[in-house]
Amino acid sequence: MTTTPAPDAVTPLPGADECAVLAELTEALHSVLPEIGLEDTAVTMDTRFVEDLDLESIDLITLTGELGRRYGDRVDFPAFFASLELAEIIELSVGQLVRYIAGRAG
Amino acid sequence: MTTARRPRLNAVRVGPPGGDTVVLVHGIAMDNLTSYYFTVAAALAAAGHDVVMYDQRGHGRSERPATGYRLEDFTSDLAVLLDDAHTAGPVHLVGNSFGGTVALDYALRHPDRVASLLVVESEPPTAAWAAKMSALLADTAHRLRDERSLPWLEHTYGRHEARHARRARPLLRGTTIAADIAASRIPAEERWRDLDLPVLAVYGSTSDLADMAPWLESLLPNCRTHRVAGHGHSVLVGDPRTVGSLMLDWIGAGHRHQAKAVRV
DSSP: OOOOOOHHHHSOOOOHHHHHHHHHHHHHHHHHOGGGOOTTOOOOTTOBTTTTTOOOHHHHHHHHHHHHHHHGGGOOHHHHHHTSOHHHHHTOBHHHHHHHHHHHHO | OOOSSOOOOOEEEESOTTSOEEEEEOOSSSOOTHHHHTTTHHHHHHTTOEEEEEOOTTSTTSOOOSSOOSHHHHHHHHHHHHHHHTOSSOEEEEEETHHHHHHHHHHHHOGGGEEEEEEESOOOOOHHHHHHHHHHHHHHHHHTSSTTHHHHHHHHHOHHHHHHHHHHHHHHHHSSHHHHHHTOOOOOHHHHTTOOSOEEEEEETTSGGGGGHHHHHHHSTTEEEEEETTOOTTHHHHSHHHHHHHHHHHHHTOOOOOHHHHHO
């Protein structure tokens, strides 16, 4: 038996719920925004929607609309965005959105 | 010629059904429904309002036909949207910049379907407005004539505005929007004097448009104006808390104006 810990025991990886949300979010991105061509782009918690994926801010609303259908009333994306300044929305990372959803959906 | 087929419009609705419906109409060219979604929409929904936002034709994720951008095209899009929204009664219309011009034009044509109007940095459609707006659109299209203009835009207005400009390029360069706005159907000025709907016109104190407040108050029979200190034309996104509070107070004041009943 090896005593080497599994990588996720030492690396701050997303929790199980966050992993599931990240997978769901990535799938939703491909589903509702196929034209942005993400096939060859790895979507991680650090990926920024606008700066890295070149999404328009209007695309964020299309994406969160789809996520709202999947997660239901527990998530309130208009309130989430209203809590951010415009500059923060431009810098929004996948991880921020994943953590919000995981926190509300758990 | 205006295309016969109506473009598909992207719309978002938040807030509980059954509340007073508030319809938010955004500005022209470098704008879309995010100006509301990211700013005041959540507060309006939290106050119990049924909030409808949409991307006007050519903007955001709505379709962008090559032609058909006269004011009356935008106004009839709003009419169809409201038909499809199945609202319970007259709606509160909110318009930002050109969106306020569309809202005012709609109210003039369908006063019985409007409870109140709140316009931010807007002017009613006049011949002078159409000429000015058309020239502004044509000038912006010229500035965006090639990719070399984008570094200048970024330097002058910042990265975010440059990004908006790049996104607006297909509308400004690839459609007849500037010429169409100039050819818009302009209501006769006397008609505004009969628009007996409550109107609140909000301006940024440093905006060029703020000077038109006294004229607008004299033109419309039931209009008051408000200036937000320290802001210019972008007051909605520049000071969403102040503008949002004005919206909540205005809509919460309970205007249940029924133009038909008043006019009988």
